[in-house]
Amino acid sequence: xxxxxxxxxxxxxxxxxxxxxxxxxxxxxxxxxxxxxxxxxxxxxxxxxxxxxxxxxxxxxxxxxxxxxxxxxxxxxxxxxxxxxxxxxxxxxxxxxxxxxxxxxxxxxxxxx
Amino acid sequence: xxxxxxxxxxxxxxxxxxxxxxxxxxxxxxxxxxxxxxxxxxxxxxxxxxxxxxxxxxxxxxxxxxxxxxxxxxxxxxxxxxxxxxxxxxxxxxxxxxxxxxxxxxxxxx
Numbered sequence: 454x455x456x457x458x459x460x461x462x463x464x465x466x467x468x469x470x471x472x473x474x475x476x477x478x479x480x481x482x483x484x485x486x487x488x489x490x491x492x493x494x495x496x497x498x499x500x501x502x503x504x505x506x507x508x509x510x511x512x513x514x515x516x517x518x519x520x521x522x523x524x525x526x527x528x529x530x531x532x533x534x535x536x537x538x539x540x541x542x543x544x545x546x547x548x549x550x551x552x553x554x555x556x557x558x559x560x561x562x563x564x565x566x
Numbered sequence: 567x568x569x570x571x572x573x574x575x576x577x578x579x580x581x582x583x584x585x586x587x588x589x590x591x592x593x594x595x596x597x598x599x600x601x602x603x604x605x606x607x608x609x610x611x612x613x614x615x616x617x618x619x620x621x622x623x624x625x626x627x628x629x630x631x632x633x634x635x636x637x638x639x640x641x642x643x644x645x646x647x648x649x650x651x652x653x654x655x656x657x658x659x660x661x662x663x664x665x666x667x668x669x670x671x672x673x674x675x676x
Contacts, residue, residue, distance in 0.1 A: 484662060495652050495666030496609070509663060542607065551662045554599055554614035560607060 457558035459545050465564045466535055473531045474561045478547030485528050486555065487520055488544040489513065496544055502528060535565045568593045568657045570667035578673045579643050587638040587670045589653030597656030597664065598629050600638050604649045612638070612651075643674045 458477040466472050478485045483504050488496035499518070500510045504525035514520075517535075522528040532539055542562050546555040569592040579585055589598075600612040613620050613627045615636065620627055624643075629636040640647055650671050654664040 486662070486664075495654070495669055498663045498665070501662050503662075509660075511663075544609065546609075551656070552597065552614075552616075554611040555601075555664070556611060557601075557609040 457545055457547055457556050459543075459558035459561050461561055462559065463562050463564075465566060468537060468565055469534055471531065471533045472535060472563065473529055474543055474545075474563075476528045476530070476545030476558060477526075478528070478545070479556055480526075482547035482549050482556070483525065484548045484550060485522055486546045486548075487528070487530050488546065490542045490544055490560070491540075499530075532563075535563075537565045539563060540565045568595070568655060568665050570653060570655055570665055572651075572653055572667040572670050574670060575668070576671045576673075578675065581644060581674055581676055583643050583674075584639070584641045585643060585672070587640070587651055587653075587672075589636040589638070589655075589667055591634050591636075591653075591655045593634075594658045595631060595634075595655040596658045597662075598631075598636055599654045599664065600627055600636070601652045601654065602647075602649050603652060603669070609652070640672075643672075645674045645676065648672055648674050 460475045486501040487499040490496040502522040517533045520530045542560045544560045546557040571590045598616045602610045617631045624641045626639045650669040654666045
């Protein structure tokens, strides 16, 4: 297993467009997490899944954001009607369970122009 | 929500020096992890350490949960240790949601 994969690595989009990011976790990990990181800050929690169930969403995740994990495998994060404030690094991580260390992917850097 | 403070915010070391990074948190936790974010942005998990002491090569970490702090020790630092070190905690009852500190930026020079 090569770790957590995220695609694309970089995305530039015009304000108002929709974007979708994909995360492929480590195959035996049942927990999957999305975080957002802006310059100079630590990552901020967005949401997490246990298998296919989305168990918690941050208040940072407005109605324009939606995440899915069909069949408990890969996950997608969609942002509708992007705004300049959405520009950030979107990070995905997975873990075997709550009490194991996270493995992060390389992230998707979103720039909204 | 839980507050996580890291110190120092910035640290410059010569290669070969030792350092101690500190993480203080404001409430009880049952998940604590240390990460290294390298200059290319990749977050690497160093330790899962909600309590006790662990060592991995030149790195070691200690968490005293009852006193709400954790320490990361780096010995014989190398230029490849440069980057940002984050402490992240999961509050008791919400262990899956990690709250990250603001990090310690480390620069190791020759």
